[in-house]
Amino acid sequence: MAAKHSKTPRQQTGGKTPATGKAKTTASVTMTTVASPDATAATAAGEVAKRARRTSHRSTRESTPFTKDDVLSLASKATKRADKSLLVICGGLSHERDVSISSGHRVQGFLEEAGWTVHVHDMDSSLLPYLTDEKTRPDLVWPLLHGANGEDGSIRDVLEMAELPYIGSRAKASRTAWSKPIAKNVVRMAGLHTPHSVTLPESMFRELGVEPVIDMLLGSLGLPLFIKPTMGGSAMGCTMVTEQSQLTQALINCFAYGDVALIEQAVTGTEVSVSILEFDGHPLVLPPLEIWTPSGTYDFEARSTPGPTEFYVPARLDAKTTQAVSDAALTAHRALGLRDISRTDFIVDAQGQPQFLESNVAPGMTDTSLLPQSALAAGYNLPELYTALVQSVLNQKRTD
Amino acid sequence: MADDPNIASKVIKNDPWYSSYATRAEQMRASEIRALFAVANRPEVVSLAGGMPYLGRMPFDKLADQLGDMLRSKGQVAWQYGSAQGDPHLREDVLPIMELEGIKDVQPDDVVIVNGSQSGLDLITRIMCDPGDVVLAEAPNYVGALGVFQSFQVDVVNVAMDGDGLIPEALEETILEQRRQGKAVKFLYTVPNFHNPAGATMSVERRPRVIEIARKYHVLIVEDNPYGLLAFDGQTYPALRSYDSEGVVYLSSFSKIIAPGMRVAWMVAPPGIRQKLVLANESAILCPSNMSQMTITTYLDNFDWKSQINDYRGMYKERCDAMDEALKEYLPYCSWLKPKGGFYIWLQIPKGLNAKDMLPRAITAKVAYVSGTAFYDNGEGADHMRLSFCYPTPDRIREGIRRLSTVIENELATVRLFEPDSGKERG
Numbered sequence: 032m033a034a035k036h037s038k039t040p041r042q043q044t045g046g047k048t049p050a051t052g053k054a055k056t057t058a059s060v061t062m063t064t065v066a067s068p069d070a071t072a073a074t075a076a077g078e079v080a081k082r083a084r085r086t087s088h089r090s091t092r093e094s095t096p097f098t099k100d101d102v103l104s105l106a107s108k109a110t111k112r113a114d115k116s117l118l119v120i121c122g123g124l125s126h127e128r129d130v131s132i133s134s135g136h137r138v139q140g141f142l143e144e145a146g147w148t149v150h151v152h153d154m155d156s157s158l159l160p161y162l163t164d165e166k167t168r169p170d171l172v173w174p175l176l177h178g179a180n181g182e183d184g185s186i187r188d189v190l191e192m193a194e195l196p197y198i199g200s201r202a203k204a205s206r207t208a209w210s211k212p213i214a215k216n217v218v219r220m221a222g223l224h225t226p227h228s229v230t231l232p233e234s235m236f237r238e239l240g241v242e243p244v245i246d247m248l249l250g251s252l253g254l255p256l257f258i259k260p261t262m263g264g265s266a267m268g269c270t271m272v273t274e275q276s277q278l279t280q281a282l283i284n285c286f287a288y289g290d291v292a293l294i295e296q297a298v299t300g301t302e303v304s305v306s307i308l309e310f311d312g313h314p315l316v317l318p319p320l321e322i323w324t325p326s327g328t329y330d331f332e333a334r335s336t337p338g339p340t341e342f343y344v345p346a347r348l349d350a351k352t353t354q355a356v357s358d359a360a361l362t363a364h365r366a367l368g369l370r371d372i373s374r375t376d377f378i379v380d381a382q383g384q385p386q387f388l389e390s391n392v393a394p395g396m397t398d399t400s401l402l403p404q405s406a407l408a409a410g411y412n413l414p415e416l417y418t419a420l421v422q423s424v425l426n427q428k429r430t431d
Numbered sequence: 432m433a434d435d436p437n438i439a440s441k442v443i444k445n446d447p448w449y450s451s452y453a454t455r456a457e458q459m460r461a462s463e464i465r466a467l468f469a470v471a472n473r474p475e476v477v478s479l480a481g482g483m484p485y486l487g488r489m490p491f492d493k494l495a496d497q498l499g500d501m502l503r504s505k506g507q508v509a510w511q512y513g514s515a516q517g518d519p520h521l522r523e524d525v526l527p528i529m530e531l532e533g534i535k536d537v538q539p540d541d542v543v544i545v546n547g548s549q550s551g552l553d554l555i556t557r558i559m560c561d562p563g564d565v566v567l568a569e570a571p572n573y574v575g576a577l578g579v580f581q582s583f584q585v586d587v588v589n590v591a592m593d594g595d596g597l598i599p600e601a602l603e604e605t606i607l608e609q610r611r612q613g614k615a616v617k618f619l620y621t622v623p624n625f626h627n628p629a630g631a632t633m634s635v636e637r638r639p640r641v642i643e644i645a646r647k648y649h650v651l652i653v654e655d656n657p658y659g660l661l662a663f664d665g666q667t668y669p670a671l672r673s674y675d676s677e678g679v680v681y682l683s684s685f686s687k688i689i690a691p692g693m694r695v696a697w698m699v700a701p702p703g704i705r706q707k708l709v710l711a712n713e714s715a716i717l718c719p720s721n722m723s724q725m726t727i728t729t730y731l732d733n734f735d736w737k738s739q740i741n742d743y744r745g746m747y748k749e750r751c752d753a754m755d756e757a758l759k760e761y762l763p764y765c766s767w768l769k770p771k772g773g774f775y776i777w778l779q780i781p782k783g784l785n786a787k788d789m790l791p792r793a794i795t796a797k798v799a800y801v802s803g804t805a806f807y808d809n810g811e812g813a814d815h816m817r818l819s820f821c822y823p824t825p826d827r828i829r830e831g832i833r834r835l836s837t838v839i840e841n842e843l844a845t846v847r848l849f850e851p852d853s854g855k856e857r858g
Contacts, residue, residue: 124476126791129469155473233845241849268791279849286845287791321440333445340445347440404443 097308097315099410105310106415109422112146117421118162118169120186122153125178126267126288134396135175137403138417145414147421154186162193171425172197175393178263182393183209196429198420200392204368208390211261211293214367218387221366223359225387226378227252228295230261233286245278248294255297258282260289266331271297295388300380302329303346305360306394306402307373308416310423314364316357317405321346334399342401344408352383359385371420374402455562458581471799477831479754479818480799482627482774484687488742494730501729509722515713517544517697518724524731525683525697532659533673534681537699543708544719547694548657548684551708552579552620554715555653555680555698558707559617560585565609567619569597571777571806571815573627573655576620580808586614587808594768596633597621599640606648618651618680624668625658625773628806628817632771635668642674651704657684657696660740662772663748677701685727687774688740693723747774753825754818757832762839774821777803781843783850785813789842798834 119142121135122128139149150169152158154176161167172195174186184202191202200208208214212230219225229248236244248256258281259269268288270281285292306317321343324333333340345353360375367373367390374394377385394402406416471478502509516522522539529537545551552575560566562584568576570589580587588609591601602619609616621641623633633641645652654671662668672681684696700708712719730736754776755769766779778800780786787802803815820828 124470124473124797126470126794128473132469233848237848283845283849284788287788287842288795338446339449342443342445343440344443345440399445408441408443 095313097310097313101310101313102315102411102416102419105419105422106145109145109418109425112418113148115147115171115421115425116167116169117142117147117149118172119149119151119175120154120158120172121151121175122155123176123178123180124154125176125180126263127177127181130395130397131175131177131181131393133398134177134393134400137398138173138175138396141414141417142421145418147418154180159189159193162190162195169195171195171421173421174199175396177393177395182391183262194430196424196427198424199371200367200369200373204370205392208367208369208373208392209262211259211389214363214390215387217366218363218390221362223362223366223387224380224384226257226295226298228293230291230293232291233282234290236282241279245275249275249278252294252296256281257295257297258285259293259295260285261291261293263288266329266334269330271328273297298378298380298386300378300386301346301348303348303356303377303379303385304401304405305357305375305377306405307360307364307369307375308420309364309369309371309373310419311427314361316361317402317411318345318409319348319353319356319360320344320401320405320408321348322401334395342404342408344405346379348379348383352379352385355383356385359387363387363390371424372402455582455584468799470794476794476797476799477823477827477834478799479820479823479828479831479835480801481822482687482819483822484691484774485743485746485822486690488739488746489690490734490739494734497729497733498726501725505725509725511721513718513721513724515718516709517542517719518721518728520728521695521724522697524728528660529670529672529681529683529699532656532667533669534699535673536676541699541702541705543698543700543705543712544724545696545698545708545712546716546719547686547691548655548682548696549575549579550694550712550715551682551696551698552576552653552655553582554708554711555618555682555700555704556580556583556585557715558704558711559651565614565616567602567605567609567616567650569621569626569629571628571803571812572620572808573622574801574805576655577806577808580620585617588614588616589807589809590619592626592629592631594631595637596623596626596631597637597641599637599644602641603644603648606644606650610648616648616650618653619645620653620655621671622655622658623671624656625661625770625775627658627773628775628801628803628815629777630768630770630773630775632668638669638671639674642671642678646675646678652679653682654679655682657682657687658773659683660688661744661747661774663744663751664771665741665744666771672699680704688743689727689730689736693720693726695719695723695727744772747772747821750820750823750825750828751776753828754820754832757829761832761836765839774819776818776820778816778818779814780816780839782814783846784839784842786816787813789838792842793835793838796834796838798831798838800835 119135119139121131123131135151139151142149152161172190174181174197176186180186182205184205187202187205190197207217215225215228254273256272258272268285270284272278272281282292302322303319304322305319308315322329323341325339356377356379359377363375364373369392373390373392375390376388378388379385396403403413406413470476471480519539521544522542525542526537545554556579560583563586565586565588566580567588567590569592577587588605590605591598606616625632652671656670659667670681672679681699682696685693698708751770758767764781767776770776787804790802793799801817803812806812823831
């Protein structure tokens with residue numbers, strides 16, 4: 032672990048220029064060096080960054096933003112919906128099974144309302160026979176598995192082996208986004224800000240000793256800190272640490288969910304989430320959604336219990352910052368190589384700078400989830416919006 | 432690029448009715464633990480969590496024929512509204528069941544049928560307790576009862592128990608302390624037989640003493656007895672109600688001995704309370720399901736239910752033995768009381784471990800339990816977990832305990848690493 036790190040920002044330009052003059056896809060951003068980049072993460076990030084640079088040279092046609100009219104137009108072309116067999120995969124064995132099942136059933140409901148024939152399947156031993164049997168083989172799969180096996184690319188690898196088209200990011204990109212430290216490095220190389228952090232497995236504390244590592248940690252990152260598993264979602268195993276005495280319990284909680292902890296400087300500011308839908312390369316960036324909770328933390332309870340949490344859409348930011356956070360989300364989406372659908376979470380700090388927290392390849396789609404809330408607030412009809420996404424992927428005749 | 436960054440921001444309340452809820456709904460929140468249990472039902476997971484009776488040996492084929500006959504002959508009754516007090520036939524059928532535990536002075540009119548014991552607990556709390564009233568209960572306490580008490584904003588005051596059940600001296604001391612504080616103790620809630628979750632059974636010697644203390648201080652007893660017929664050796668214990676017809680409200684259920692899906696239980700209460708219970712039952716649900724009640728009476732009238740229960744006793748004993756043996760082999764440094772009946776072992780885990788915090792690790796290892804914290808309303812219980820042996824087969828129980836031992840050992844290693852002082856006295 033590096034005890035010192037540069038705090039001198041350097042300028043870097045990321046993203047690309049959009050075809051239309053409507054808005055810039057990516058703002059000029061500053062980049063701060065990582066406190067202690069995990070070597071594996073850095074290597075992986077380098078590979079992904081190369082891909083991101085390649086991606087940034089996509090044709091201008093691909094980067095033309097989608098509009099509401101485009102969505103409606105695309106959805107209107109989706110005729111013979113009942114003839115297509117769509118499959119939503121949800122559930123699985125992850126800690127987020129419950130959320131995944133809720134997401135899956137909501138999406139099924141909206142697509143059925145739009146006239147599609149939709150089946151839902153759990154991820155279990157009967158799934159592969161279902162996918163490969165001629166009688167049940169779907170025309171398109173929408174994997175809505177949260178957590179491990181869903182967002183880590185595994186199910187997408189399986190779908191690719193089965194040569195079934197699916198909605199969402201490919202396996203490799205999913206794996207990159209799933210690992211928060213790797214994703215942070217990738218987006219940092221693409222020019223985004225992200226809170227200083229270190230990535231420490233439990234074994235590191237065991238081998239070097241808890242006290243010296245914690246001393247170094249506090250010397251390097253200070254307080255407050257945000258501790259979370261490097262892989263996982265729904266804020267499970269996440270703890271805000273404001274006092275040193277809370278640190279060890281926070282680490283114990285975190286290691287109950289995984290072997291490696293991401294320890295970030297907690298950034299104070301406005302919590303904002305930006306959802307992106309992509310139609311054959313044409314992005315639709317939904318308005319940034321601001322999350323407000325009485326406790327200041329959007330934890331599992333706040334996410335899962337209808338309660339006092341309030342969302343503001345668009346976020347209560349000035350126009351310039353709103354644009355910056357939208358651009359940052361698109362930069363992250365592209366730098367990570369994501370496809371079709373993503374949601375990226377930020378804290379907009381006191382300087383108005385979006386600080387990247389993570390990107391999700393299978394964002395929650397429940398009643399209280401952020402992507403549907405953003406879409407509804409922006410005036411989209413969810414059955415038609417999801418229909419446009421389905422139709423877009425069907426039109427592409429993907430072979431993966 | 433957002434659609435239009437200049438449009439006015441609008442607020443979306445996560446729950447637009449949040450400010451309208453009653454205070455009693457405050458505790459009804461989602462939790463990570465509840466979410467984790469979504470995985471527990473998957474076949475890959477050995478669930479030692481749920482208290483589901485094993486139903487695999489029920490004579491469903493024959494029962495289906497009998498139920499068909501019942502529907503053909505009495506379908507219009509079964510599918511119709513019924514009495515708020517319950518089907519008279521069923522109220523008569525429960526009498527010989529109670530006689531097995533010494534309750535011999537009950538008439539069908541004294542019985543109220545309810546939608547499971549949970550509904551009975553709700554009704555008795557509804558008619559007895561105002562917010563802030565005190566209910567005494569063993570610690571740990573049945574999680575379902577805690578939920579009811581919380582929803583009526585009742586203060587649950589714990590009374591100590593040991594391997595022989597509720598400690599009478601602790602009961603008297605607690606009543607006096609509450610009186611000193613000017614609190615109204617409305618009733619004592621107790622599960623005297625094969626307690627959930629503690630597994631303990633109130634000794635026969637203690638029972639009259641508990642009755643005596645309750646009478647002395649005019650404290651009603653609510654006796655919850657779902658497991659009384661499930662002693663492994665077939666022994667039954669005299670119900671508290673058998674000692675006192677005026678001071679005990681008795682609750683029993685078909686859920687653990689026949690079919691939880693039917694949601695049929697019954698209550699016996701002194702006349703004044705019984706009348707209120709009937710009115711409260713009517714207010715809450717109009718009447719218990721005729722179909723469910725007649726399914727139960729069909730079973731009781733046509734099958735040898737005593738032999739069926741005997742069969743289950745043997746099966747549950749075998750499973751309890753399997754869990755006990757597996758615990759001795761894999762977790763000898765934990766402590767537990769081997770129960771003489773019922774469904775549960777209450778396991779004390781090594782000092783410094785927190786059963787609630789450890790649950791995600793257990794789910795990852797594909798084994799599930801209920802953290803002891805669920806059985807307290809004050810945050811206690813983290814040093815215990817409830818393990819159910821009723822549903823999994825002996826082989827699965829053994830595998831579950833093996834997985835649990837790995838979880839505990841890994842968690843111990845983590846806790847010892849980060850908080851070495853907290854675990855110094857661990858075994």
